[in-house]
Amino acid sequence: xxxxxxxxxxxxxxxxxxxYYEEKYPERNLDEKAIVTRYAPSPTGFxxxxxxxxxxxxxxxxxxxxxxxxxxxxxxxxxxxIEDGVKLIIEDLSKFDINFDxxxxxxxxxxxxxxxxxxxxxxxxxxxxxxxxVKDLAYPCFCTEEENNEAREMQxxxxxRIGYYGRYAKCRRLHMEDVIEKVNNGEKFVVRxxxxxxxxxxxxxxxxxxxxxxxxxxDQDVIILKSxxxxxxxxxxxxxxxxxxxxxxxxxxxxxxxxxxxxxxxxVLDFKVPKYAHISxxxxxxxxxxxxxxxxxxxxxxxxxxxxxxIPNEAVRLYLETVANSxxxxxxxxxxxxxxxxxVLDFKKMPVGGTMFDYDKLINISKNYISxxxxxxxxxxxxxHAKEYDEELYDLLTKYKDYSINVFNIERxxxxxxxxxxxxxxxxxxxxxxxxxxxxxxNYEWQSITDKEEIKNVLDTYLNEYYNIEDDKxxxxxxxxxxxxxxxxxxxxxxxxxxxxxxxGSIADFSxxxxxxxxxxxxxxxxxxxxxxxxxxxxxxxxxxALQ
RNA sequence: GGCCUGUUGGUGAAGCGGUUAACACACAUGCCUUUCACGCAUGCAUUCACGAGUUCAAAUCUCGUACAGGUCACCA
Numbered sequence: 001x002x003x004x005x006x007x008x009x010x011x012x013x014x015x016x017x018x019x020y021y022e023e024k025y026p027e028r029n030l031d032e033k034a035i036v037t038r039y040a041p042s043p044t045g046f047x048x049x050x051x052x053x054x055x056x057x058x059x060x061x062x063x064x065x066x067x068x069x070x071x072x073x074x075x076x077x078x079x080x081x082i083e084d085g086v087k088l089i090i091e092d093l094s095k096f097d098i099n100f101d102x103x104x105x106x107x108x109x110x111x112x113x114x115x116x117x118x119x120x121x122x123x124x125x126x127x128x129x130x131x132x133x134v135k136d137l138a139y140p141c142f143c144t145e146e147e148n149n150e151a152r153e154m155q156x157x158x159x160x161r162i163g164y165y166g167r168y169a170k171c172r173r174l175h176m177e178d179v180i181e182k183v184n185n186g187e188k189f190v191v192r193x194x195x196x197x198x199x200x201x202x203x204x205x206x207x208x209x210x211x212x213x214x215x216x217x218x219d220q221d222v223i224i225l226k227s228x229x230x231x232x233x234x235x236x237x238x239x240x241x242x243x244x245x246x247x248x249x250x251x252x253x254x255x256x257x258x259x260x261x262x263x264x265x266x267x268v269l270d271f272k273v274p275k276y277a278h279i280s281x282x283x284x285x286x287x288x289x290x291x292x293x294x295x296x297x298x299x300x301x302x303x304x305x306x307x308x309x310x311i312p313n314e315a316v317r318l319y320l321e322t323v324a325n326s327x328x329x330x331x332x333x334x335x336x337x338x339x340x341x342x343x344v345l346d347f348k349k350m351p352v353g354g355t356m357f358d359y360d361k362l363i364n365i366s367k368n369y370i371s372x373x374x375x376x377x378x379x380x381x382x383x384x385h386a387k388e389y390d391e392e393l394y395d396l397l398t399k400y401k402d403y404s405i406n407v408f409n410i411e412r413x414x415x416x417x418x419x420x421x422x423x424x425x426x427x428x429x430x431x432x433x434x435x436x437x438x439x440x441x442x443n444y445e446w447q448s449i450t451d452k453e454e455i456k457n458v459l460d461t462y463l464n465e466y467y468n469i470e471d472d473k474x475x476x477x478x479x480x481x482x483x484x485x486x487x488x489x490x491x492x493x494x495x496x497x498x499x500x501x502x503x504x505g506s507i508a509d510f511s512x513x514x515x516x517x518x519x520x521x522x523x524x525x526x527x528x529x530x531x532x533x534x535x536x537x538x539x540x541x542x543x544x545x546a547l548q
Numbered sequence: 549g550g551c552c553u554g555u556u557g558g559u560g561a562a563g564c565g566g567u568u569a570a571c572a573c574a575c576a577u578g579c580c581u582u583u584c585a586c587g588c589a590u591g592c593a594u595u596c597a598c599g600a601g602u603u604c605a606a607a608u609c610u611c612g613u614a615c616a617g618g619u620c621a622c623c624a
Contacts, residue, residue, distance in 0.1 A: 159549065161620085188622095257552060327571085330562090414586095512582075
């Protein structure tokens with residue numbers, strides 16, 4: 001039996017040989033500096049903040065170099081794949097403005113390097129597996145899972161290196177006749193790489209992010225084709241990224257230690273080795289130690305968490321950008337007039353160790369972002385958030401649309417806007433007292449003022465004698481002062497500070513009484529604007545409530 | 549356990565042989581101000597995990613120790 005026939009027996013029904021595919025997927029005609037990269041998730045569920053970071057970095061690196069960013073679905077583990085997984089990924093990413101030039105789409109795929117879903121590429125992988133077998137660079141292995149587990153335990157007990165290599169690679173030494181017999185008997189097998197590596201030799205390579213790395217050469221005869229006929233990640237990665245002409249493999253740093261396997265595979269297959277960029281994981285502090293943020297334990301790992309909190313997607317994106325390149329913040333401060341898309345991400349400035357996930361900072365970014373929005377934008381965001389999470393607020397915002405926008409406009413469109421909305425789940429807390437339906441104060445923050453008579457006096461005087469609906473802000477404050485002085489308060493802070501004993505209190509105390517009577521809170525945004533929105537009738541009603 | 553990587557203020561993080569060790573968040577104080585917030589100003593690492601070495605000079609280079617993370621699947 002020739003090697004060709006032997007390979008055919010092991011990998012039957014291969015339609016085309018590797019030469020066919022090499023020709024079918026030609027080089028991309030792009031600028032030398034263009035980065036071709038991909039986001040290659042398994043459709044196993046919701047998107048995770050770390051995955052979002054990776055997708056964001058990949059997408060930006062490709063875009064800023066006029067390269068290609070494509071989506072490939074790695075569903076070779078069919079047990080873990082879920083229905084709609086792909087749709088979920090595409091939709092989640094597009095909310096963060098991460099879109100693909102090529103690859104899998106909601107209703108199919110685009111691009112000439114497909115199929116972009118690994119389970120649909122079985123024929124392609126087989127062609128290359130067959131080629132390796134013909135060249136004696138790969139071989140079938142009939143070891144069962146139990147046998148492998150036993151071997152591992154034995155190796156562990158002997159404190160030997162774990163794995164399928166060298167003298168432990170027993171199927172490597174199988175004779176062709178034995179293999180043929182086993183196959184003819186219907187025995188299941190996997191295909192392993194016949195690793196040419198030597199563990200005692202060092203292999204060095206340059207990671208775009210981590211710099212120069214040194215590992216022992218790979219000598220593991222890793223599995224490249226599973227018994228179900230689908231390839232393992234390692235093999236699929238080599239074939240796909242070669243055929244799709246990926247220039248940069250950007251992925252999580254859990255892959256770093258597999259690089260020797262991967263580059264060996266590229267060499268054995270006679271492919272050009274791509275560049276690698278391994279992104280450090282997002283960490284979280286947990287009982288004094290840091291660990292990789294986990295989907296299981298940490299609610300903030302799921303991207304849906306930010307949606308629920310009402311942190312704008314754009315803020316999350318900005319935060320991820322500061323994580324990706326910490327000089328981004330400095331750049332942004334120096335280039336306030338420029339669009340953030342002009343910032344150029346640099347692999348060399350990405351963190352090498354794990355990055356602590358800093359929620360406070362995210363909130364700060366969110367707060368700043370929201371403060372720069374126009375009132376009607378804040379309204380739209382709030383409405384959208386409330387629609388999903390707070391029916392009561394949603395109804396009010398809908399019913400009083402213009403009024404609500406005015407409320408959001410208090411101390412907004414100005415040079416130094418207020419920054420008190422950190423996220424949209426916070427909105428109700430910030431504005432409840434502006435809606436009569438929500439206005440049901442449990443306690444009035446009267447501070448040191450306890451005399452109800454005095455409170456009544458202050459409000460009657462101001463509202464009846466000095467309040468004027470026509471007032472602009474200066475006139476309004478003058479009226480406040482006049483009313484205050486009439487009752488023996490100091491209209492001027494300096495005068496009060498010089499001789500406090502001459503007065504009942506200061507204009508600040510006077511304002512506080514008015515403020516608390518109208519809102520129940522001692523801390524609010526600008527009182528003048530609040531009064532303007534409340535109008536005289538509602539003010540009168542609130543004063544009555546306060547005096548009860 | 550083997551192999552790899554990392555360790556700079558309360559937090560994130562720059563710096564990569566000679567700097568007053570950036571910057572941001574948080575915190576504190578003061579100013580401004582009718583409150584709060586904003587803004588502004590100031591303070592917050594005599595020191596870069598620890599120990600040794602190389603050097604005129606080390607956070608930066610080398611080695612060791614400790615701690616942390618990653619990885620060792622017919623999962624990606």
